[in-house]
Amino acid sequence: MLYSKSFIFTLREDPKVAECVSHRLLLKGSFLYMISSGIYSYLPLGYRVLENISNIIRKHMNSNGAQELLMSALQPIEMWQKTGRDQVLSEVMFKFKDRKNRTLVLGPTHEEEVTEIVKKHISSYKQLPCILYQIQTKFRDETRPRFGIVRSCEFIMKDAYSFDVDEAGLAVNYDRMLSAYQAIFKECGLNFIMTEADPGAMGGNVSHEFMVPAEIGEDVLCHCEKCDRHFKDMSNCPDCEAKLKERRMIEIGHIFKLGTKYSSAQEALFLDNTGTRKPVIMGCYGIGVSRLLSAIVETNYDEKGIMWPKAISPFDAEIVCLDEKLLAQAATLSETLEASGFKVLLDERSEPAGVKFNDAYLLGNPHIVIIGKNYANSKKIDLEIRKTRQKLSMSEEELVNFLNNEYGK
RNA sequence: CGGGAGGUAGCGAAGUCCGGUUCAUCGCGCUUGGUUUGGGACCAAGAAGCCGUGGGUUCAAAUCCCACCCUCCCGACCA
Secondary structure (H helix, E strand, O other): OEHHHOOOOOOOOOOOOOOOHHHHHHHHOOOEEEEEOOEEEEOHHHHHHHHHHHHHHHHHHHHOOEEEOOOOOEEEOHHHHHHOHHHHOHHHOEEEEOOOOOEEEEOOOOHHHHHHHHHHHOOEHHHOOEEEEEEEEEEOOOOOOEOOOOEOOEEEEEEEEEEEOOHHHHHHHHHHHHHHHHHHHHHOOOOOEEEEOOOHHHOOOEEEEEEEEOOOOOEEEEEEOOOOEEEOOOOOOOOOOOOOEEEEEEEEEEEEEEEOHHHHHOOOEEEOOOOOEEEOEEEEEEEEHHHHHHHHHHHOEEOOEEOOOOOOOOOOEEEEEOOHHHHHHHHHHHHHHHHOOOOEEEEOOOOOHHHHHHHHHHHOOOEEEEEOHHHHHHOOEEEEEOOOOOEEEEOHHHHHHHHHHHOOO
């Protein structure tokens, strides 16, 4: 893709509305557009990252037997009244009346709706277990949106729901989702921490949270630097007695064993193998997909900009062409790399080298391929690794091999 | 919802105390022409503003007064 034709508009100055790193860099690099406080559009660059993250999630959900669906965001208030959560979540729900004067909600989460769907379609133990998931926009009327897309009023979540005949089945699915989560966050390049957590307004008795250490985190864990372990409480480390330090965390995922809270209230029942009617046993599993962008930037940046992990970066390589006489060669290289399955951004603008390099650092694609005087003199490409700023010199063929190796192709 | 800071061109800022020949200014970006091209270029000529919104005070308001809206930060809240 040509830089000059793509929807990229980097800012030279820091945007005034953004204080935290991820918010600042995502706006500065034109990944996001802020409509209003807590309301954002994803521009093409940001959407590429979002899709990459979503596809990693899909891969791991699908391979663990979950099936993707897409539920409505508009929900009648009645289903919320069945579980009493119209009261519990009253403050955060966007509510309004339609032309028939019926009260509708913009879904802040989907336990009630998925339970209605399962109630309608599942009637026998033979249809269980079953896991459904979606990647969808949620709406929450936050009292104080902040840190860009870390806490916003409209955000994208992956929410999965498991349905089982008994607790043993739930335990199996819960463990599968738990390890899928670990694989997802690892693949996204995150250094995450998993802790047991309080189920809160979701209900149920077991839950685990996935967190990423970051200054702007809204949660706090206690950290033993010696053992590198995290605890909920501020008592001394149970292993080495060392004093604990508070560490701020961004919550990126939360999974719950719900039990029958929703299935009982909404009468999502099935017949077991003895002909007895029972509520299905549920679990739910959430990932803050849009928030992951922020969490990843908060933990992968330097003074020049973003350093996207390979698996989710908008492009695999950015070619910086520094000599307009070499544009044709740069375009050919771009085509060669694309033919090998790489996503390539070709900066062919007639800007000074410094502008191009600084934009490349800001955008944070992992490989910067430089076509300039070394290419003119000796056909050598200079490859700069964004994260380490390491510079390598190689031929075109060596570059293809290098990238193939990097991406395990 | 409490406390603090702020709103002037697409972005970033000065001007606001002390109203008026610096009042609409500067840098970046944008347009046109030329020069440049391995690290945020240079020269020349341009376009772009109801100074957040609405009321007041005054001969005169970006500037003073009142109300409201919006944004950021801290806290409370938070699936």
